[in-house]
Amino acid sequence: MKSLTTKLKLLRPVLTSLCSYSSTDQTLLLNEFTRFCYQRDLPKALRVMDTLQSHGLWADSATYSELIKCCMSHRAVHEGNLVRRHLYFNGHQPMLFLANVLINMYVKFNLLTDAHNVFDEMPLRNVVSWTTMISAYSKSKQQQKALELLVSMLREGVRPNVYTYSSVLRSCEEMSDVRMLHCGIIKEGLESDVFVRSALIDVFAKLGEPEDALSVFDEMVTGDAIVWNSIIGGFAQNSKNDEALKLFKRMKRAGFTAEQATLTSVLRACTGLTLLELGMQAHVHIVKYDQDLILNNALVDMYCKCGSLDDARRVFNGMKERDVITWSTMISGLAQNGYSQEALELFESMKASGTKPNYITIVGVLFACSHAGLLEDGWYYFRSMKKLYGIDPVREHYGCMIDLLGKAGKLDDAVKLLNEMECEPDAVTWRTLLGACRVQGNMVLAEYAAKKVIELDPDDAGTYTVLSNIYANSQKWDSVEEIRTRMRDRGIKKEPGCSWIEVNKNIHAFIIGDESHPLIVEVKEKLKQLIDRMIGIGYVPETNFVLQDLEGEQMEDSLRHHSEKLALTFGLMTLPLGKVIRIRKNLRICGDCHVFFKLASKLENRSVVIRDPIRYHHFEDGKCSCGDYW
Template sequence: MRNTLDIRTVANRYAAQLQLCCSQRSTSYCIARTIHAHMIASGFKPRGHILNRLMDIYCKSSNIAYALHLFNKIPEPDIVARTTLIAAYSTAGNLKLAQEVFGGTPLSTRDTVFYNAMITAYSHNNDGHAAIELFRDMRRDDFRPDNYTFTSVLGALALIVEDEKYCQQMHCAVLKSGTVFVTSVLNALISAYVKCTSSPLASSSLLMGAAKKLFDEMPKKDELTWTTMITGYVRNNDLDAAREILDGVTENIGVAWNAMISGYVHHGFIHEALEMFRRMHLKGIQHDGFTYTSVISACANAGLFKHGKQMHAFILKTEEKHEPEFSLSVNNALVSLYGKCGKVEEAREIFNKMLIRDLISWNAILSAYVNLGRIVEAKSFFKEMPERNLLTWTVMISGLAQNGFGEEGLKLFNQMRIEGFEPCDYAFAGAITSCAMLGALEHGRQLHAQLVKLGHDSSLSAGNALITMYARCGIVEAANCVFLTMPCLDSVSWNAMIAALGQHGHGLQAIELFEQMLKEDIVPDRITFLTILSACSHAGLVKEGHRYFNSMRGCYNITPGEDHYARLIDLLVRAGKFSEANDVIESMPFEPGAPIWEALLAGCRIHGNMDLGIQAAERLFELMPQHDGTYVLLSNMYATAGRQNDVAKVRKLMRDRGIKKEPGCSWIEVESKVHVFLVDDTVHPEVQAVYNYLEQLVLEMRKLGYVPDTKFVLHDMEEAQKESVLYTHSEKLAVVFGIMKLPLGATIRVFKNLRICGDCHNAFKFMSKVVGREIVVRDGKRFHHFRNGECSCGNYCSILQIHKCFGYQSGALRKAILHDACCSLQLMTSWAVVCNVWYLELQYIKPGETAIELAERIWDIISVRAGLKKVPWDGYLNYSRHSPKHRDRSNKSFP
């Protein structure tokens, strides 16, 4: 009897110690291990209730191996031990072992708590269907569900709801059980109604109405009740209703305010979110890490750096001591704030001082480097990262693509897949953008096929990237096909398609699409107007471009930026409207920057406006003294005017300032491999064969009237040498290589880093006729489609006006105008010569040459360039062509 009492006393003592141990969360495992060791050393053999407590502590400390060891030592484990083990396996995510324990437990020993544990296990592991089915089994086996049962099963229901009837059925079950007045159960039911609203088959208004009715009838509400209702309305875009719920909160419930602030941030109401924080502070409601994180994120997303910095100072002042988890979330938000606002050094300083970092911290710094275009630092930081997730790879791939490192972006995309990461639609979008930059059409098509195979073909970001890729690879029809088949469109989609049409010279179609966009109630943004102005510029649609520019402020409250003014200037000067362009520059609300003067200089180069061109170049030398493009344009303008001394001065200035012209580079994709050619290339393994074939083509082209235009050779050398130099241009080599290697009849698509040279442009017209193929060239400005001797950019006419030429010594003026498809040009005076050649250089009177001889020489050039028959000079230009179709049209136009 005494021994029995002693054993019971010892057992009670151990039980009390273990009970006390449970309250010491941080050290419970170590204390329990010590108590357990003492039991073994003293020879004490614990009974079930003590072993159950030990198991519970081990399970809650994630030491399932010890718990299982104890479980196996129990001769006949009771229902408490089995329930504890199921909960442990559930926490560890091992649903299979939990099912084995449940299935191995006789029905006669089970109870409601045991079922609750298994239902909770299914719910926590996102297997809602299994949880609901087990709940039905439980009721069929005559086990009465309690509050915890309904809380767990309603949580599972929220995972799988497809129709409001499921919520209604569970609502009826709650009413029948008598738990209708239990706050935790009603909270779970409201949560199920709220989450069901995300189902496309459900009526969100009916569900939120049912949730609101429950909410109003609840006798007692806790902070979860208020927060769930606010979150529900936020998820359903009803911020006014959410705010009404918050206004009804009688207690200072911080999480409810956090939910409202988060809702405002999520829907872009940044100032409302900041105002909510201010009111929260005035009411004395306690802030937490979630509050600060939401407000800082709001400032970061809106670019409100000043407000974000004030919040940072407020946190430093008021939160002297806080938990590490608080510091991590807030510091991550601060790193994102400084990074998104371009303060990467400050972001890095916060990052370096963080005692605890996670992947979010690393990704925030990486994104900051990428967004600022600091790719070298981004690549270095990427290599330092201790771990990477899909977001890491996606940010880096997109950053490389958007900053001109397309080849590296594709390599990284492949490396990501090798390391076992399945790309998301954003990663695909980054890789497709790389293909767009490189002109890698076949690779882009392969990515498109993979995108469809993986089910990402409905992705908005990937679809937008595909539009740009196909357009930049020269197939605007494929871009349009993607655009038309996308399930949903945003402003980026419309902008991409408008830009595609404009780049390919389809200005009128671009305008039609823009007008359709307006009819679809899509509000144009700043990018939209950049694309439509560019389209108008390429097509010479001056009136339309002016109208769209004026509508920015008048109709859409968009203040034009310098980039918009630059597009307008480009539009005007391309059309020769220098007076109007000058008026626009003088009316600008800010000092003209480099883009304005670049557009003006380019127009002056086209039309030979020397005085204004020199003025624009001088301003560019002040603003961008190291930019090679200015020197090249000015040099070309001098060369075209025959001012070789000035050409030499510009070249000397470049040498003195250490400025080197960017070398011309062209590339073409053949059999999924990109072949690159440089000017005067000797590196490509097949370059000699290319030169030989080019010689043969030139012979055939000369038969059709092609004459190399040596005006585009700026060096002073013999004519024969100048012709040889023209044959070494990179775009010619790339096109000829494509003709040699691509299947008969296949379109030749070549990409160049600089603007196409005038002689190459003319040569490709003849070349397309000789080989019977379409040649597509993308240069630094636009696309050129050469078909049967014509180019898509030929919407402009070039007019050489030699009015009063007898006394005119400074040369012929060139002016670009737009003409219709029927060539309805008004014939000018007897000293006018009209042609439809875009790249026709200025002609100047040579020493000893009369004005009549100048006119005859110009007419000889036009006859070759435009395909016009040579006719006797009779004071008027008789307009005729080889084609009977054109002859009929000209007879109608010039009776």
């Protein structure tokens, strides 16, 4: 009884107000409120809302929905809170639809606590309510919270829909969670949905399981480009470039048109395989997306990494819009291809354009300095990056400087900088010092650096090989044998030299010591003739690059069949005059092959481009773009 009396006292002011306010006035007030809401006049709408609240009146849900959308468009958080308080004033409970709109508003404002408070206050929640919250936590990388909500949703008997699963899947970071969700998807019969399949493929690829992604893709015939985009992108993302390109061909045969996302993945695959011809074919499809920034950036990257700088410059110069990725890609591409001065000039143009460099841009700038021996410039950019651009140096920046100092013969300064690093040197940093030591012939420091690499990366076959070669250079054959024994005991095998060349859209691989290529006999005979002609004009094989316990003719024979020499010879045999010979190599080019390629470019009047793991070498008329500084 007391409770009822209390409630009547609370309601008396409202009842009195309503009695003094005619139904006609109420209608006019509500109509005015509705008009201001739909006109998106936020200040006037809020003033009328205050009047409504003082008279205990509420408009319809659609009108409040417009008002909330107006708050969202103006990023008006305070005003959004006023609307929420009005809707819950004096025990009033908004409709389910409107509560969902409120949750969405707080999610858009990135106020997840407020969104969850509204969610918790709801007496009834539907699949939209749950999915909005699950999606919000997934996007904010709170995966565990998203999964907990999904479990609660199922316990309350609300069935997830395709949007629920596609939202939560994409932020999964544990394979066990993905497996669990996959089972739930199959149980709900949603595995055939385009968005769910696409999300499953994306997450399997992201977690490094492209084969599982392919299993999902192959479960049924797909009739949607979204799923094709996901599977092609997944394989390209995992550097399964051959498979990505095969899937692209399947997609084209199935009658699907390549979209921006697909073409970006195709370009990534062409870049990884250095397939210039196929990349140029993809460029034809991109013409209709002429000013798509992401695609143009991918094109610049592809042309740079395939060693076709003229094409890269053409795309870059034709772009109406450029971002920091565009500039950084072109600067790094020029530096890697041996055009360091042009890279630094482009950096100045970037600054003049008003584009602020990021840490990747500075890596490209320091790389340019390091590969051109620009010591003073390198020091200037390194020392000023924090002061001028607010960029703290990281391992990549230190690595470029250590490389620059080492090549300049400043090994003491390189070691000093390594010891001053703000982050702990990793195996890559020590490998950089190791490479500099080899160039300068400092075997003592090289041995120390190699041992540091092995401490950090005990299975690094390349460093064991370098250490073995250091001992071989010093004729320490017992130490060489000891290293080889350690490698055998750990099951570590030296990576054989391998070179690839594209001829008529087919990739031909040449591996040192391998006789499987169908034209290997003809290639070796042609190579012998070429070497004999070179010897006639003064070529002498530099046998110090054969770091094994061999003698005389054995050393020369080992050099004769380096994989890049075989690939070059095959290119001379099969590619027409005037066609640039492009070779990709898995190991760094040796000094003897560098001399050989310079002579071959002059003797055969051919342009040759070699891409090794470090940089590109453009050989023409007996010269190399690196200026013999690498």
